[in-house]
Amino acid sequence: MASSLPQGEQALGSVLKSKQKTKIGEFFSNLSRSWTGMLGFGIIMLLLFLSIFGPWITPYDPMHAEFSKGLLPPLTDGHLLGTDHLGRDIFSRIIMGARVSVIIGIATACIAGVIGTIVGIIAGYFRGWIDIVLMRLVDVQLSFPFIVLVLVINAIIGAGLRNIIISLAIGGWVIFARVIRSEVLALREKEFITSSIATGVSRLQILVKHILPNLFTPIIILASLQIGTYIIAEASISFLGFGVQPPTPAWGNMLNEGRDYIFSSWWLVTFPGIAIVITALGVNLFGDWLRDTLDPELKGE
Amino acid sequence: MAEEALLQVNRLKKYYGISQGLFKKDIIVRAVDDISFTVHRGETFALVGESGCGKSTTGKTILRLTEPTEGEVIFNGTDVATLQYNDMRSLRQQMQMVFQDPYASLNPKKTIKQLLMEPLRVHKKFKEKERLQKVTEMLDIVGLSKEYLDRYPHEFSGGQRQRIGIARAVILQPDFIVADEPVSALDVSVQSQVINLMLDLQKEFGLTYLFISHDLSVIEHMTDRVAVMYLGKIVEVADTETLFKDPKHPYTQALISAVPISHPAENKERIILKGDVPSPANPPSGCAFHTRCPFAMDICRQKEPETLLFEDGHTATCHLYTTKSREELNYVTSDSK
Incomplete structure (x- = not known):
């Protein structure tokens, strides 16, 4: 049967091969179909660009204070977005603040993602008492408001970039644990897992070779949606x-510093605020698009 | 055919408890309720019945994909039901399964090569290099080109996927394969291809099949012996030919009468059963079939019938044949020859 159509089959094979090579092309053609996805992707790319090349773009040194030039309104004296009470250029500070937000968002998502995934897999795959214990722990933590919890942890372990990442990760892993556990629960009942058991694959191999690869999609979707939350949480805490x-x-402490001048010099708080809103919007739009494209079933969550 | 028993199922039970909360007793669903049968080496043994009668559960319990509640499954002299996890794992290379749904039973993230290599790798069969050759050979046997090796399951049609599923089961060269409705998810046109493939493989590798199906025309075509299941129990076992010619149990008679006729001029009396299958959580007293049986008698409601042996290993579990005295029965069965 197969040998009767060698030519057609070869043609089909080459078509499929050329398609596989352009996975990136497929990504962009999918993206171009959704303007919200494109917008989100654009914002994220801009953010990444700013955080990598920030020091070369900034027109002024973001740390350099010049008291004589304090509280200049936007578009005066070469300061695009004006200066703050210490005379520092706000535009430069916002560009440099992007770096803090990106680092915190990505690092927290990685740490929280890894911890949450491990816990979720253990709970979902092995069930039994360990599942009950871990999930009650998650329940307890979920009963605290996220921000308050992160604030408390941060107050205990101290301020600083590293510590805020640690406290956000401690506050954030539970969501990953919950979602991954439910994914694992659904996966382990799938027939291809039964089929692997029937083949004689060991429990550990089933976990590593059959369940884990099927978790990548939900992990990536969830991480992309959580990054926005982390960035906002960091800004709130700062x-x-x-x-x-x-x-x-950082955008958060810029807001804090500008608070005293909110009625006299509006630009101190407005521009960092806009930066936060746009970033969170972009990350969420992209995350939503990613979820809709990769996993339509997750829509309800 | 030598009548060597490859698989013996003795009084196998699989009950599921459904918790009703703290204060109520759990409901017990008798999915498989005390069944016994023997599968001989080299034959195709069918389990047939309506959906929900426990035939798939039986297949899965035999392979320890679900744990049996009670009973023995003796495969080649070892009791599968009591084996330790790792012993069971190595025994699996002799007993494999083909699944009903070819869309669900192949991991969507694995290529065909990975899917077919896995059984060989797990059981450490052949050397690394020979494995790939073995996989290509197997693909060829099931009628797929080796160009498909790096494709993913979603790129195949249902029939092709089921061929992959079969290849995955056969590649270890097992003695025994449980085929759980292997063709019911496929188009009719593809069904016969897959069935013929299974028959060819049986000849080539000397396989023994436990063939689970609800489709009597498929069973008539490809199996040697049939066990009819109703509500977790086996009601009749016979050679396929005998069963279709001379069904004893009223349920079997009704099932067979429901097979579509092959010619419009053919005139056949149909027995139409009333009502639905009762819940296995609350099976009727006495004979489980009495609620729907056209010949139900008083005794059927009170007493469970015993299994009666007719000639040639043909057994049926029905009061219709017990009410007559032993001599009468002998007379009836010898007469029917």
Whole structure:
């Protein structure tokens, strides 16, 4: 049967091969179909660009204070977005603040993702008492408001970039654990897992070779949606005076510093605020698009 | 055919408990309720019945894909039901399974090569290099080109996927394969191809099949012996030919009468059963079939019938044949020859 159509089959094979090579092309053609996805992707790319090349783009040194030029309104004296009360260029500080947000968002998502995935897999795959214990732990932690919990942890372990990442990760892993556990629960009942058991594959191999590869999609989707939450949480905490400490420019502590001048010099808080909103929007739009494209079944969550 | 028993199932039970909360007793669903049968080496033994009668559960319990509640499954002299996890794992190379749904039973993230290599790798068969050759050979045997090796399951049609599923089961050269409705998810046109493939493989590798199906025309075509299941119990066992010619149990008679006729001029009396299959959580007293049986008698409601042996290993579990005295029965069965 197969040998009767060698030519057609070869043609089909070459078509499929050329298609596989352009997975990136497929990604972009999928992306171009959704303007929200494109917008999100664009914002993320801009953010990444700013955080990598920030030091070369900034027109002024973001840390350099010049008291004589304090509180200049936007578009005066070569300061695009004006200066703050210490005379530092706000545009430069926002560009440098992108770096803090990106580092915190990605690092937290990685740490929380790894911890949450491991816990979720253990709970979902092995079930029994370990599942009950771990999930009650998750329940307890979920009963605290996220921000309050991160704030408390941050207050205990101290401020600074590294510590805010640690506290956000401690606050954030539970969501990963929950979602991954439910994915594992659904996966282990799938017939291809039964089929692997029937083949004689060991429990560990089933976990590593059959369940884990099927978890990548939900992990990536969830991480992309969580990054937005982490960035906002970091800004909130920095605003409250914990988290990233001045003079390191971060959007959150820029808001905090500008709070006193909110009625007299609006640009101190407005532009960092806009930066936060746009970033969170972009990350969420992209995450939504990713979820809709990769896993339509997850839509309800 | 030498009548060597490859698989013996003795009084196998699989009950599921459904928790009803703290204060109520759990409901017990008798999915498989005390069944016994023997599968001889080299034959195709069919389990037939309506959906929900426990035939798939029987297949899965034999392979320890679900744990049996009670009973023995003796395969080649070893009791599968009590084996340790790792011993069972190595025994699996002798007993394999073909699944019903070819869309669900292949991992979507694995290429065909990975899927077919896995059984060989797990059981450490052949050397690394020979494995790939073995996989290509196997693909060829099931009628797929080796160009498909690096494709993913979603790139195949249902029939092709089922061929891959069969290749995956046969590649270890097992003695025994449980085929759980292997063709019911396929188009009718593809069904016969897959069935013929299974028959060819049986000849080539000397396989023994436990063939689970609800499709009597498929069973008539490809099996040697048939066990009819109803509500977790076996009601009749016979050679396929005998069963279709001379069904004893009223349920079997009804099933066979429901097979579509092959010619419009053919005139056949159909027995149409009333009502639905009762819940296995709350099976009727006495004979489980009495609620739907056209010949139900008083005794059927009170007492469970015993299994009666007719000639040639033909057994049926029905009161219709017990009410007559032993001599009468002998007379009836010898007469029917």
